Amino acid sequence: MAVISYIDAVTMAIREEMERDSKVFVLGEDVGRKGGVFKATQGLYEQFGEQRVIDTPLAESAIAGVGIGAALYGMRPIAEMQFADFIMPAVNQIISEAARIRYRSNNDWNCPIVIRAPYGGGVHGALYHSQSVEAVFANQPGLKIVMPSTPYDVKGLLKAAIRDDDPVLFFEHKRAYRLIKGEVPNDDYVLPIGKADVKRKGEDITVITYGLCVHFALQAAEKLAADGISAHILDLRTVYPLDKEAIIEAAAKTGKVLLITEDNKEGSIMSEVSAIIAEHCLFELDAPIQRLAGPDIPAMPYAPTMEKFFMVNPEKVEQAMRELAEF
Amino acid sequence: MSIQQITMPQLGESVTEGTISKWLVKPGDKVNKYDPLAEVMTDKVNAEIPSSFTGIIKELIAEEGDTLEVGEIICSIEAEESGAELSDRDPEQISQEKKTPTNEKSEDQNQSNKTRYSPAVLKLSQEHGIDLKQVNGTGAGGRITRKDLLSIIESGDIPKEHAANERVVREQKETVKNEGIGAEKPRPTAPQVSVVAGDIEIPVTGIRKAIAGNMLRSKQEIPHAWTMVEVDVTELVEYRNSLKEEFKTKEGFNLTFFAFFVKAVAQALKEFPQLNSIWAGDKIIQKKDINLSIAVATEEALFVPVIKMADEKTIKGIAREISELAAKTRNGTLRSEDMQGGTFTVNNTGAFGSVQSMGIINYPQAAILQVESIVKRPVVMNNGMIAVRDMVNLCLSLDHRILDGLVCGRFLQRLKEILESTSKENTSIY
Numbered sequence: 001m002a003v004i005s006y007i008d009a010v011t012m013a014i015r016e017e018m019e020r021d022s023k024v025f026v027l028g029e030d031v032g033r034k035g036g037v038f039k040a041t042q043g044l045y046e047q048f049g050e051q052r053v054i055d056t057p058l059a060e061s062a063i064a065g066v067g068i069g070a071a072l073y074g075m076r077p078i079a080e081m082q083f084a085d086f087i088m089p090a091v092n093q094i095i096s097e098a099a100r101i102r103y104r105s106n107n108d109w110n111c112p113i114v115i116r117a118p119y120g121g122g123v124h125g126a127l128y129h130s131q132s133v134e135a136v137f138a139n140q141p142g143l144k145i146v147m148p149s150t151p152y153d154v155k156g157l158l159k160a161a162i163r164d165d166d167p168v169l170f171f172e173h174k175r176a177y178r179l180i181k182g183e184v185p186n187d188d189y190v191l192p193i194g195k196a197d198v199k200r201k202g203e204d205i206t207v208i209t210y211g212l213c214v215h216f217a218l219q220a221a222e223k224l225a226a227d228g229i230s231a232h233i234l235d236l237r238t239v240y241p242l243d244k245e246a247i248i249e250a251a252a253k254t255g256k257v258l259l260i261t262e263d264n265k266e267g268s269i270m271s272e273v274s275a276i277i278a279e280h281c282l283f284e285l286d287a288p289i290q291r292l293a294g295p296d297i298p299a300m301p302y303a304p305t306m307e308k309f310f311m312v313n314p315e316k317v318e319q320a321m322r323e324l325a326e327f
Numbered sequence: 328m329s330i331q332q333i334t335m336p337q338l339g340e341s342v343t344e345g346t347i348s349k350w351l352v353k354p355g356d357k358v359n360k361y362d363p364l365a366e367v368m369t370d371k372v373n374a375e376i377p378s379s380f381t382g383i384i385k386e387l388i389a390e391e392g393d394t395l396e397v398g399e400i401i402c403s404i405e406a407e408e409s410g411a412e413l414s415d416r417d418p419e420q421i422s423q424e425k426k427t428p429t430n431e432k433s434e435d436q437n438q439s440n441k442t443r444y445s446p447a448v449l450k451l452s453q454e455h456g457i458d459l460k461q462v463n464g465t466g467a468g469g470r471i472t473r474k475d476l477l478s479i480i481e482s483g484d485i486p487k488e489h490a491a492n493e494r495v496v497r498e499q500k501e502t503v504k505n506e507g508i509g510a511e512k513p514r515p516t517a518p519q520v521s522v523v524a525g526d527i528e529i530p531v532t533g534i535r536k537a538i539a540g541n542m543l544r545s546k547q548e549i550p551h552a553w554t555m556v557e558v559d560v561t562e563l564v565e566y567r568n569s570l571k572e573e574f575k576t577k578e579g580f581n582l583t584f585f586a587f588f589v590k591a592v593a594q595a596l597k598e599f600p601q602l603n604s605i606w607a608g609d610k611i612i613q614k615k616d617i618n619l620s621i622a623v624a625t626e627e628a629l630f631v632p633v634i635k636m637a638d639e640k641t642i643k644g645i646a647r648e649i650s651e652l653a654a655k656t657r658n659g660t661l662r663s664e665d666m667q668g669g670t671f672t673v674n675n676t677g678a679f680g681s682v683q684s685m686g687i688i689n690y691p692q693a694a695i696l697q698v699e700s701i702v703k704r705p706v707v708m709n710n711g712m713i714a715v716r717d718m719v720n721l722c723l724s725l726d727h728r729i730l731d732g733l734v735c736g737r738f739l740q741r742l743k744e745i746l747e748s749t750s751k752e753n754t755s756i757y
Contacts, residue, residue, distance in 0.1 A: 203474075204474060255445070255447040282446050283446045283447065283449075283450045284446070284447050284450075285445060285446050285447055286445040286447040286448060286472055286473035287445060326466065326467055327470065327472070
């Protein structure tokens, strides 16, 4: 099995799906000739041609809208938002059209679109190149939001998203693109959307998180293990709809729960996870549910010191985990 | 190179001194920073004193067995580099850091969370019959963690609850404590009563339970004092009787004596607002509005609906409200807002012939006035003659925390004046 980077897993999944199904096509800003600003679609233009790898104007609402129209016609578009921060002009298309069409048409129509977007901070991207936007979409039934943490999950979940008959938002952490590497099989495999994954088994505290923060938690868990603290780590993978069963099971396992997101704290995915635990696990809890998240300020600052203040990092995670273990 | 002093560290919040039990170094030894220098014994913990510097031990100032106060010098070190960076570090912090891994969790730690039980801990302790009082917690502030219980359960050595009589003692202590505080709900005591055939058992629920609770609370918490005045209401009786029939025909409800008394009380309270007060624990709140609670009895229970702003109403207005509230009480349409906001209670005990009674204050008000039955009695008048007069007793129970006898005496005196001067000439019912 080859060890490849997170972004190569993205490319691999798209290529395999385009080879498998001629209805699959890619559209977005600079995705064609340039191969994407992060090179996520590198080589696809050469392999599949301009009919299936389409460079679009700088108009996110059109990228989403064209994709949704094609999807309603039976195509399988993969629309790329260059940065998740730029998705805002497309929100109306995504929420009012893609998410609603099956319900609105009484099951006559469906919209099998994937919208990919790199999110997250820690790359000195400042305001418009660092944000997490999942919470904006996370109370819109009809949508699915997938945020994988490892190359293996990326490939399996992106393939599942492309084959899904309904709209899927697929958010990739841009810092993970070249930082995170892992084993990815060459075979064709899919992973179930809506299922969380235990990334580490432990007995003392439970950490529930997703995306890049999974790696921070895994690193911290290694350090804590040396001090005899054993951490159980659940990777949500799909943040909407949530895998309630897995969340409840993981929370009840240790009774001490730390929820981590790099998004702003209030109203984040973790607020919902916390509510699920509070509703179901009262008598299993041994400590108040803890959240570690970005502060409630509008966006990632540019100054490196301030970016560090905003971003969740391994040190903050380790400290929060240690405090919870000692409670 | 510089000579640095190592002092006795503070090894716990309340620790003031420590005894060097053993030196781990001798003069001339090379030590790294954080290396242990000596074992130290305090009344709370045994610990090691770490070196704050890297260097060579110069002199051991304290001897084994010496007890030194915190801050006293125990030895000196010829330090390799300037110790400035380190010497400002809290020595306690260092020793704490060193202690944690060796799991030396002893009584020196704060135990403020020892009896704060999480749901998980309570659940486990109940399922396995663990007496939490006997468990030492390893969590923050001595908190018992779920993990503590899991390891106890695994070990099989479960601390069970002590013999029952010990618990009774503890409960009794708690009861005493609660009564001391006073504000706690008193524990219901169930006397041993044997029930024989023919006895009827009536469960204490709903309104009866509420009455029981309120009365008990008032009687237990409020230091009641009691006083009574006698009032000559001959003229009031005459006045009212002269209006009675006509009033009933014209207005459609009864002009009761009680309405005159309520009006008089409202008027007197306006002049003595001290009695129109509420007990609020650490303060007394003198109420601006005069809202009079009046006691209305039904077969099953007692209600105290409120005549709001009684001082602003005429005798007729009060009579109407009494009649309406009484009707509502009897046909069960009294709403809770009808019973809220009372600032003083007037109780018409005379209605059932009583001539003297000691009311229980309607908690948290300051006083209650019982208007007794009007009876004809021979009275020695100012001119020395004996006359047949309509007399009534007014009995006042007062919260002696809020009120003293003087102000209550004056209040009753004023009430007496108002009532005795109530007559056709002086008083309008409209």
